[in-house]
Each structure stands twice: as structure tokens, then as C-alpha cells.
Amino acid sequence: MSSEKMHFEYRVEGGNFSEAGYPSSQVKKTLKQLNVEGNVIKRTVVALYEAEVNIVAHAYRGVIAVDIDTEKIIITLTDEGPGIADIKKAMEIGYSTATPEVREMGFGAGMGLSNMNTNADKLSITSEVGTGTIVEIMNYFHK
Amino acid sequence: MERKTDNQFHHALKFREDLCIGCSHCMNICPTEAIRVSHGKAQLHANRCVDCGECYRVCPVGAIIVEQDDFENIYKYNTRVALIPSVFSGQFPDSVSSGEILSAVHELGFTHVIEVEEGVEFLNDRFNEYIRENQAKKPLISPFCPAVVRLIQVKFPTLAGNIILLKAPVDVTALHTRKELTDQGIASEDIGIFYVTPCAAKIVAVKSPVGEEKSVIDGVINMNYLYNKIFKILRQKKEKSEVTGFSHLSEKSICWSLTHGESGHMTQGRSLAIDEINNVIEFLEKVENEEIDGIDFLELRACDESCAGGILCPGNRFMTVDKLRKRAVKSGDSKGNTPESKTGKISMNDPFLLENIPLGPVLPRSIIKLDDNMSEAMIKMKRIYELNRVLPQVDCGICGSPTCKALSEDVVQNQASIKQCIFVQKILEQNDKMDMQESIQIMKSIWSDNKLDQNSLKDEINEIN
Ligand SMILES: Nc1ncnc2c1ncn2[C@@H]1O[C@H](COP(=O)(O)OP(=O)(O)OP(=O)(O)O)[C@@H](O)[C@H]1O
Ligand code: SF4
Ligand SMILES: [Mg+2]
Numbered sequence: 001m002s003s004e005k006m007h008f009e010y011r012v013e014g015g016n017f018s019e020a021g022y023p024s025s026q027v028k029k030t031l032k033q034l035n036v037e038g039n040v041i042k043r044t045v046v047a048l049y050e051a052e053v054n055i056v057a058h059a060y061r062g063v064i065a066v067d068i069d070t071e072k073i074i075i076t077l078t079d080e081g082p083g084i085a086d087i088k089k090a091m092e093i094g095y096s097t098a099t100p101e102v103r104e105m106g107f108g109a110g111m112g113l114s115n116m117n118t119n120a121d122k123l124s125i126t127s128e129v130g131t132g133t134i135v136e137i138m139n140y141f142h143k
Numbered sequence: 144m145e146r147k148t149d150n151q152f153h154h155a156l157k158f159r160e161d162l163c164i165g166c167s168h169c170m171n172i173c174p175t176e177a178i179r180v181s182h183g184k185a186q187l188h189a190n191r192c193v194d195c196g197e198c199y200r201v202c203p204v205g206a207i208i209v210e211q212d213d214f215e216n217i218y219k220y221n222t223r224v225a226l227i228p229s230v231f232s233g234q235f236p237d238s239v240s241s242g243e244i245l246s247a248v249h250e251l252g253f254t255h256v257i258e259v260e261e262g263v264e265f266l267n268d269r270f271n272e273y274i275r276e277n278q279a280k281k282p283l284i285s286p287f288c289p290a291v292v293r294l295i296q297v298k299f300p301t302l303a304g305n306i307i308l309l310k311a312p313v314d315v316t317a318l319h320t321r322k323e324l325t326d327q328g329i330a331s332e333d334i335g336i337f338y339v340t341p342c343a344a345k346i347v348a349v350k351s352p353v354g355e356e357k358s359v360i361d362g363v364i365n366m367n368y369l370y371n372k373i374f375k376i377l378r379q380k381k382e383k384s385e386v387t388g389f390s391h392l393s394e395k396s397i398c399w400s401l402t403h404g405e406s407g408h409m410t411q412g413r414s415l416a417i418d419e420i421n422n423v424i425e426f427l428e429k430v431e432n433e434e435i436d437g438i439d440f441l442e443l444r445a446c447d448e449s450c451a452g453g454i455l456c457p458g459n460r461f462m463t464v465d466k467l468r469k470r471a472v473k474s475g476d477s478k479g480n481t482p483e484s485k486t487g488k489i490s491m492n493d494p495f496l497l498e499n500i501p502l503g504p505v506l507p508r509s510i511i512k513l514d515d516n517m518s519e520a521m522i523k524m525k526r527i528y529e530l531n532r533v534l535p536q537v538d539c540g541i542c543g544s545p546t547c548k549a550l551s552e553d554v555v556q557n558q559a560s561i562k563q564c565i566f567v568q569k570i571l572e573q574n575d576k577m578d579m580q581e582s583i584q585i586m587k588s589i590w591s592d593n594k595l596d597q598n599s600l601k602d603e604i605n606e607i608n
Binding site: 004005006021024025028031032033034037038039041042045046049068069103106116141 | 300301303304335347428429431432433434436507509511512513515517518520521522524
């Protein structure tokens with residue numbers, strides 16, 4: 001088994017909805033070039049997009065780190081923001097603290113985290129109120 | 144290479160080496176980066192081509208041609224059916240009636256002339272059912288435009304499963320026609336069904352169909368060829384014959400192949416229509432990123448103004464659209480007093496058609512993947528990234544590849560050398576790593592001896608200095 005690895009990073013700015021989606025489309029391109037199976041690409045891109053939009057909608061700024069090896073992709077989103085007080089509650093479908101402005105942009109249905117959960121093989125969220133949130137998404141290429 | 148793959152890469156667009164001047168216009172326009180220049184000639188990478196015909200439009204010397212069946216082939220059959228798409232009627236001046244067109248086609252030797260869109264009403268119902276039953280695969284993508292189907296196979300492999308697996312109107316009409324004729328006692332092998340095509344993509348759809356073994360159509364006739372033949376007949380005619388034309392199609396059917404033709408008639412949820420291949424690519428990128436939400440059906444067409452803009456349509460596409468819309472309005476007005484609606488003959492739940500219109504799966508054949516082996520692919524990807532970083536990003540095409548990024552990929556796939564970049568050559572020359580002779584040799588191998596002939600500026604050379 002080869003130990004080839006790749007790593008890249010993207011910066012995300014809170015409130016900048018017009019730029020959202022760039023990291024997802026780059027990750028998608030990369031996975032396509034690596035010949036990863038279509039369904040895995042789809043799931044990864046959905047989960048990443050939701051996580052990225054959460055930074056844009058709810059936090060101030062963040063960094064997305066992507067690590068790929070021949071087995072899996074791990075995406076770690078670290079943000080500076082208000083943090084999440086009750087993660088369990090935040091995961092519930094329909095729970096949202098999105099502002100009216102964010103809702104106006106078409107977000108804020110409270111679907112993002114549960115959507116991430118169904119599209120990630122492993123999802124871990126840690127958060128400190130007042131500091132920020134770390135979301136880790138892991139998907140395997142071969143089942 | 145295996146036979147099967149050869150067939151899969153069959154293309155209706157052919158490059159005539161004898162005419163090609165190696166100008167690279169086609170390379171620069173190709174939306175799938177399927178063309179390179181080598182030895183002064185355009186080279187087609189068959190696995191990347193989707194037969195959209197953008198290259199055909201820009202070639203300044205007519206070196207790209209569309210393959211064509213021999214017209215005489217129709218005489219191999221006793222019963223000769225011409226299947227004519229409605230856009231054909233939009234090619235002629237207003238003074239030419241559809242009746243005249245119809246009789247001219249008969250005069251050319253066809254025993255039956257039928258409009259392709261007769262199958263539309265039947266197919267529209269099936270599409271609506273299909274969309275209702277396949278909500279999990281949203282957005283469902285119309286299989287109508289073969290260039291788009293192939294584009295998805297090569298460039299958007301993850302969306303291959305979103306394509307509606309039902310045949311096109313032309314196949315429905317062809318199946319129905321053959322069935323009707325055999326029911327009348329004509330032997331199937333005596334029936335030849337010929338499709339008059341507006342584009343190269345539809346030819347490929349007949350010659351090497353996706354999702355079916357063999358097409359129900361026996362041959363194709365290029366629309367510009369038929370147009371010229373008919374125009375000649377019409378010019379020779381002194382008096383106008385009063386034959387009834389093909390006015391029996393419904394409004395919907397007449398406009399089906401135009402932009403919004405399909406999308407306007409899907410009853411389930413929300414539909415969108417997008418035409419022109421670069422617009423389609425831009426939108427599919429977003430669909431693939433799941434950035435587009437809540438769309439049930441996508442009508443996607445490779446040509447601007449859809450089939451009115453097909454590369455084999457002789458008329459102006461905007462005029463064609465206008466004519467078809469006028470014809471559609473007229474057909475709507477005359478509802479009720481049209482003699483007998485021929486479309487009615489295709490029963491909405493014809494069991495024979497229902498059984499025969501499903502398509503097999505549309506398989507992805509990605510041109511994006513760098514290697515089947517993932518760690519190989521990763522090594523290549525890193526190498527491409529490194530190479531691309533040293534290239535100037537001018538995308539001038541002088542290396543014979545359409546962009547700097549494409550050259551990086553070609554190098555890593557062993558199909559080019561980084562020394563083909565003119566900037567790299569200059570840098571190497573400054574470092575005494577390349578002499579002029581070598582760089583000239585490289586340029587000649589891309590652009591041919593002619594373009595770099597030492598004597599070619601003989602007269603002007605003194606003035607230049
Ligand atoms: N990165 C984050 N920083 C702070 N709070 C967050 C973050 N991500 C999620 N949340 C909190 O969790 C809630 C639920 O998130 P979720 O993504 O499920 O829904 P949403 O973003 O509100 O709406 P939707 O994702 O449907 O547009 C958010 O409303 C917000 O209160
Ligand atoms: S839009 Fe119509 S004419 Fe153009 S490629 Fe597609 S099917 Fe052919
Ligand atoms: Mg969210």
C-alpha cells in the first residue's frame with residue numbers, strides 16, 4: 001500500500017455568501033481527478049458545503065484543512081466564532097439561530113448539521129462558546 | 144485498442160488533414176479540451192470529444208467536416224421513410240409552404256415523410272411519470288441532446304445517474320412508424336428509416352448510441368445536404384402545388400427542440416432550460432457541487448437556441464425560432480379543424496412503445512481522472528500542480544495545448560514535453576540549456592516546417608529590421 005498523501009487549505013470569511021462553494025468545488029475537482037467513486041464525491045461535497053456555509057453564516061472566519069490519502073479524506077474546519085453551546089440540540093433538524101439576513105439568503109432551515117451527519121462516514125464537532133468550533137468530516141473511498 | 148472502445152469513440156466530426164492549416168482556432172474553442180496541434184495539424188483526442196461541433200463553427204477553411212451517409216442508401220429499401228425534425232421547416236423563406244417542402248422530399252425518392260416530433264406528446268407523459276417516480280435522483284436531466292449526454296459522461300461522471308433513461312422523440316417516432324408499416328404487411332427489412340439531422344451529435348447518437356445496442360434508425364441525412372437538394376427542386380418549379388403540409392403537429396411538439404421546448408411542459412415541480420454548451424458546463428459545475436437546490440428537471444442543449452442553432456442548419460437560428468413559434472401559434476389557432484391529427488395515432492399508453500423506450504444505463508467515462516490507480520493519480524496531480532506553477536498562465540496555445548494547465552497535464556501523461564512552452568524555451572536559452580536550433584526544431588514539430596520556414600519572410604525581412 002502506498003503512503004501518498006495530499007494536504008491543502010482554504011480560508012473562509014464570515015458573511016461572505018457570494019464566495020461560498022469554492023472549497024467544495026476544488027475538493028470535488030481533486031476527487032474526480034483521483035478517480036474516487038461518484039457517490040463518495042457527492043457525499044463529501046455536500047457535507048463540506050454545509051460545514052463551510054455554517055462558518056459563513058454563523059462564525060467570523062475559519063480555515064478548512066483537507067487531507068487526502070489513498071483510503072480516505074479528512075476535512076477539518078476550524079473557525080473563530082460564537083461557538084455552539086448545545087451541540088446535541090444544534091444537530092436537531094429544524095433548530096437554527098440564523099439571523100433574518102441569513103434566512104434571506106436561503107439558509108437557516110436548521111438542516112445543515114443533520115445533512116452533514118448523513119453524508120459523512122464520521123462527523124465530530126467540538127466547540128467552545130465564545131472561541132469557536134471545530135468540525136471534522138471523514139469519508140472513506142472504499143467501503 | 145479494443146473494438147468496443149473504438150466504437151465508443153466514434154465521432155461524426157472528421158478533421159481533413161489535407162485542408163487543415165494548423166491555426167488552432169478549434170483547439171482554443173473546444174469546451175472539453177479535446178484538440179491539440181502537432182506537426183501543423185489539429186489532432187482530435189477521441190475519448191474527450193462530445194461532438195458538440197464548436198470546432199466546426201470556427202474552422203476558417205472548412206477542414207472539419209461532418210460525416211455523411213451516401214444518399215443512394217435509401218434505395219436499398221422499398222419503403223423509404225424520411226424523419227424530418229420540425230426545425231427543418233424553419234429553414235425556408237416564408238414564401239415556401241410546408242406543403243411544398245413535403246412534396247419536394249417525396250420527389251427526392253421518399254415514400255413516407257414524417258415529422259420527428261410526432262412522438263413528443265407520448266414522450267412528455269412518460270417524462271412526467273419518470274420525474275414523479277425518480278425524485279431521489281433530482282435534478283433529472285433530459286437525454287434529448289446527445290452532446291450533453293456525452294459531456295456528462297466525460298466531464299460530469301457523478302451526474303450520469305441523473306439522466307432520464309428514456310429514448311428521444313426521434314426514436315419514439317421511428318419505432319412507431321416501423322411498427323405501423325409492418326402491421327400493414329411490409330417486411331421490416333424492406334423499411335428504411337432515415338433521420339434528417341441538424342447536428343453531428345445526433346449522428347453519433349444513431350451510429351453509436353449510449354444506453355442501447357443499436358439504433359432503430361437505418362441512416363442519417365445531413366440537414367444542409369437535404370436543404371440544398373430541396374431548394375433546387377423548389378427553384379425549378381414554376382407553379383406552386385397546393386399540397387397539404389405537415390401542420391398537424393401540436394404547438395408543444397413544434398417547439399419541443401427549441402429552448403424551453405421541454406422544460407415548459409414538465410408538470411412536476413420546477414424545471415429549467417439552459418442552452419449553449421459553455422452555459423451548460425457552468426451550470427452543471429454548480430449542480431455537481433450541490434449548490435443548486437429544488438430543481439426537478441433540466442433541459443440542457445449544447446447549441447445556442449437549441450436545435451435551431453445546430454451546426455447543419457443552414458438558416459439563421461433566430462429567424463428559425465421565430466418561424467417555428469409562428470407556425471406553433473397557427474397550429475394552436477386551427478385546433479379542432481385540422482383534418483385528422485396524425486399524432487393521435489400514437490396512443491398514449493401504446494404497450495409496444497412503453498416496452499421499447501427505456502434506455503440502458505448511461506455509464507461515466509471520465510476524462511478527468513488522472514489514473515485508475517489512486518496513488519499514481521496523486522503523484523500525477525502533485526506533478527501537474529508543480530509544472531503549472533512554473534508556466535506563465537498566458538494560455539497562448541503556442542505549445543500546442545489549449546492552456547498552460549492542459550500542457551502540464553499532457554506532460555504528466557507523457558503526451559507532451561514542457562520544452563514546448565515558448566517561455567520555458569526562452570528561460571532555458573538564457574541559461575544556455577537550449578540552443579536556438581533545438582527551440583526551432585520544437586516549434587517546427589508543433590507548427591510544421593512551413594510556418595517556421597527561414598525563407599518565408601524573404602521580402603519583408605529587410606523592412607522589419
Ligand atoms: N460554525 C458554527 N458556529 C456557530 N454556530 C454554529 C456553527 N454551525 C452551526 N451552528 C449552530 O447550529 C445551528 C444549526 O446548524 P445547521 O447547519 O443545522 O442549521 P442552519 O445553519 O441554522 O440552517 P441551514 O444549515 O439549514 O441553512 C445553527 O443555527 C447555529 O446556531
Ligand atoms: S442542441 Fe440540438 S442541434 Fe445542438 S447538439 Fe444538441 S441535439 Fe444537436
Ligand atoms: Mg447550516
